[in-house]
Amino acid sequence: MKERNKIGVYVCHCGGNISDYVDVKKVVEAVKDLPNVAVARDFVFMCSEAGQNLIKEDIKNLGLDGVVVASCSPHLHEKTFRNAAKEAGLNPYLVEHVCIREHSSWVHSDNPEAATQKAIWIVKAAIAKVSLARDLESIRLDMKPEAIVVGGGVAGMRCAIDLGRAGITVHLIEKSPFLGGRAAQIGKMYPSGISGIELVKKLVEEVKNNPNIKVYTNAEIVSAEGALGEFKVKVKINPRYVKGNVSDDTISQCPVEVPDEFNYGLTKRKAIYKRDFTYPDTPVIDMNACTKCGKCNPDFNQKPKTVEVTGSIVILATGFKPYEPKEGEFGYKVYDNVITLPVFDRLISISNGKLEYNGKEIRDIAFIYCVGSRNEEHEYCSRYCCVATINAALQALEKFGDLRVYHVYRDIRTYGKYELYYEQAGRDGMLFFKYDPENPPVVERSGNKLIVKVKDLLTYGEEIEIPVDMVVLSVGMEPEMSDVFTMLRVPFSRDGFLQEVHPKLRPVETAIGGVLVAGTCQGPKDTVEATASASAAAAKADTYLVKGYAELEPFIAEINPEKCDGCGECVEECPAGAISIENGKAVLKEALCKGCGACGAVCPTEAINLRGYYYDQLRKSIEAAGGD
């Protein structure tokens, strides 16, 4: 291709941040006579109005066909300079912004000469890149005001409500028979003391009252495909097998009793059951338990229904599951009275008068922290558990009085205002023991008591034995896995949770355009954080859905059909399934392409390039910078 040969080069002083160490005049000297360069200038603040005008004037007066700005990191001002070029009539993607502040003056302030040389190399590489730059157009996609939210926990409901209020049609898909998720299982929650059920009730009311929200429960996603602006999800709605209004009396006729999963088997439920606090209020028959006796006036002829829903955006709010300790881990499943925190939470909620488990009254309890967190298997901290454990202990004390409580912890992370819970625990006479992860506590049985043996770091390693009636394991969070992740090809983080593009800059977007994350599917969060991220995801979705279109950067793959010989290597390599072979040639579905460029790296004939990073541009940059 024809090289651009009217490139303007602008070297910024950044006050003195750059020019105190990089000799900017020398940089200008070094490049001003290069064959592709029309003009090279230095200026005190390129990002200022005056700096931008300098570029704009040159574009207009000298007819520049490319621009290089060497200043701070492109993450700060690339957009600024691209917009300036656009305003002056130059394609914004002919602007290359390179960094000589963070990448040179600031890191080589000890060696100005070398810093200057490095800046020259960087600028030369940029000029070479621009000399082969193509005109690119941002991608415009039409958006319908319709979204799909997967998961009806607090995060999914919060999202659906926010979107519904903005006038967006929402398909809220919940796999279990009822909305609510895991928050409903918590008694008095931190902060504010509202119960999980109250919280869920409030959200459910809002969901029910918003005509824009369509709820699908008992719903399984069978397929999910598409891209930003045009997702399609097939949902199989499993029948509830009930007819008309079913009274509580009818439910009580059911002869089958099975452990109630909502209470982790602490209580029983019938094969036909409902949950009063949530939606829908229609009961459901659990066919794994039902004996088809017919006493509840069932309708066994109902068949699963498959519906297809569409949306311009998909928000995943599939939540978490509590870590299930291994058999023998701190006596779990070996001794009856070793239970996990979620079970303990239910036990508090359903017990009245006194705290009993397995027919035994509980007078002293030890909590062991960080079970299934911060170890080799789970490197991360699960965030919620320290506060939730202390909160549960305080609740138990408030409800049942006269309990002796021992906290056997690694570190207490009651961050922010939750420190008050920790202080309260101390004031209430609860005792704290700190263990070393190298030397974790051991749980044994002695007579009808459990003994927690801990080498306590607070007393300089004294071996302490705590006799208790119950041990509660403060278990961490794991991601709740779903097939829909792989259907949409959403990337995972090392921890197995869904990965956002950038934790600070794009915290609710995934690398798959149009797929957002909300709540604990992205990482451990309490409900405060889960609902905040849900509202953020809804607001992010609104920026596309309310406007009616999305404008995307053009940096996606480009296939040259003349070079392609149809070998299919790229099809295999593409993580997004964006490439297919049609009539012996690779064809790209642009809306699916993530812009990673993996396809280009494996193409034997170099038929694929990544726009904005064409391989000939990179080669020329490398040559220009390596030249001297």
Added chain:
Amino acid sequence: MAYRALDQAGLLHVHYTPNTVIIRIPCASMLRPDLILHAFQSGFDAVFVASSGPDCPFLGEECVRKTAKRIEKAYELLDEHGIDKNRLLLTGVCSTCVEAIVGGLERLEETLSGE
């Protein structure tokens, strides 16, 4: 990601060897192995591929595997051309992993001075 780590190094005014040129690419998985060879043939003494590692915003964990394949290929090319493999270094660099950058460059410097 790694580019941001370089930004971060700047903000912290960390020093590392100045005889470096930074070529920005969105994801290390796009790297054609022949580009690495091209760098050596264009006068560079060493190549540092700073990938995002498992934090890759495009590919997540998958990026590690894909990028490793590129580097394997590049090693073969270097071998064919009699270039010391130790002059090519791949490291996963998160957006704040300044030490990974500095450490990686130190290792390359050592390799070069040892030859």
